[in-house]
Amino acid sequence: MNCREAVEHLYEYLDRELTPEVESKVREHLKACPPCGEHFDTEQAFLKFVEARCRSRCAPPELKRRILRELFGE
Amino acid sequence: MNASSEQAGSGDGKRASFEREALVHLDALYRVALRLTGNGSDADDLVQETMLKAYRSWDQYQLGTNAKGWLLTILRNSFINEYRRRARHPETVDVDTIEPFAVLSEEQEADPHGRFFDQIVDEEVQRAIDGLPEAFREALVLSDVEGLSYQDIAGILEVPVGTVKSRLFRARQMLKAKLYQYAVEMGYIKGNAG
Numbered sequence: 001m002n003c004r005e006a007v008e009h010l011y012e013y014l015d016r017e018l019t020p021e022v023e024s025k026v027r028e029h030l031k032a033c034p035p036c037g038e039h040f041d042t043e044q045a046f047l048k049f050v051e052a053r054c055r056s057r058c059a060p061p062e063l064k065r066r067i068l069r070e071l072f073g074e
Numbered sequence: 075m076n077a078s079s080e081q082a083g084s085g086d087g088k089r090a091s092f093e094r095e096a097l098v099h100l101d102a103l104y105r106v107a108l109r110l111t112g113n114g115s116d117a118d119d120l121v122q123e124t125m126l127k128a129y130r131s132w133d134q135y136q137l138g139t140n141a142k143g144w145l146l147t148i149l150r151n152s153f154i155n156e157y158r159r160r161a162r163h164p165e166t167v168d169v170d171t172i173e174p175f176a177v178l179s180e181e182q183e184a185d186p187h188g189r190f191f192d193q194i195v196d197e198e199v200q201r202a203i204d205g206l207p208e209a210f211r212e213a214l215v216l217s218d219v220e221g222l223s224y225q226d227i228a229g230i231l232e233v234p235v236g237t238v239k240s241r242l243f244r245a246r247q248m249l250k251a252k253l254y255q256y257a258v259e260m261g262y263i264k265g266n267a268g
């Protein structure tokens with residue numbers, strides 16, 4: 001697998017959406033090719049960052065109370 | 075109790091099974107609702123309505139299957155039918171015709187590894203997501219915040235998996251570009267453009 005093919009699979013690889021066969025080919029390329037390895041690491045860090053910045057939000061306790069009241073009359 | 079082949083709503087277990095399989099996703103529904111509606115009070119209403127509809131239809135849901143995807147489908151349909159018109163202006167461009175664009179800009183060259191990310195707070199990232207076209211925003215939130223598979227997202231959005239992939243690609247590029255731009259404006263990184 002060359003660099004162009006590896007980068008075409010960037011997000012499918014990070015999202016764990018590739019078949020095991022293609023995934024291992026990408027992984028082999030990343031091990032052998034530091035620039036691609038770094039590119040993939042940076043993208044992964046970005047996705048983790050977005051997740052962390054949004055996962056901090058939770059449903060307000062009052063909303064949960066409202067829903068329980070509506071559903072079960074509590 | 076063995077829930078594998080059971081109808082969700084049978085007998086006394088309805089409330090217990092709903093709490094166990096549906097209410098546990100309240101935070102996820104709320105986060106998605108927030109990004110769809112863009113404000114807390116509409117998000118509250120949308121989530122409440124989703125939960126009421128889900129409870130009324132609980133007999134249709136098969137225990138042990140994908141409750142999160144099922145709930146998110148109800149939530150999104152409610153949003154489209156009742157909230158979108160008043161919450162935001164309807165989309166005027168067909169996002170699937172927007173060309174992907176390169177994010178590699180002078181800004182990114184100044185901080186290729188995105189070290190400025192650490193300085194960007196939650197609210198700013200959420201605001202940047204809220205600024206994305208709706209079709210990009212919902213794909214990105216379902217994938218990158220809630221961790222759903224392409225297949226599940228395609229089911230919820232009622233589009234082919236290939237469309238999910240291309241929207242996700244462009245959503246991520248666009249979000250990154252927005253955050254780089256913000257980082258330059260805030261002086262977290264130096265823009266070369268001057």
Ligand SMILES: [Zn+2]
Pocket residue numbers: 002003004006029033035036037
């Ligand atoms: Zn390479």
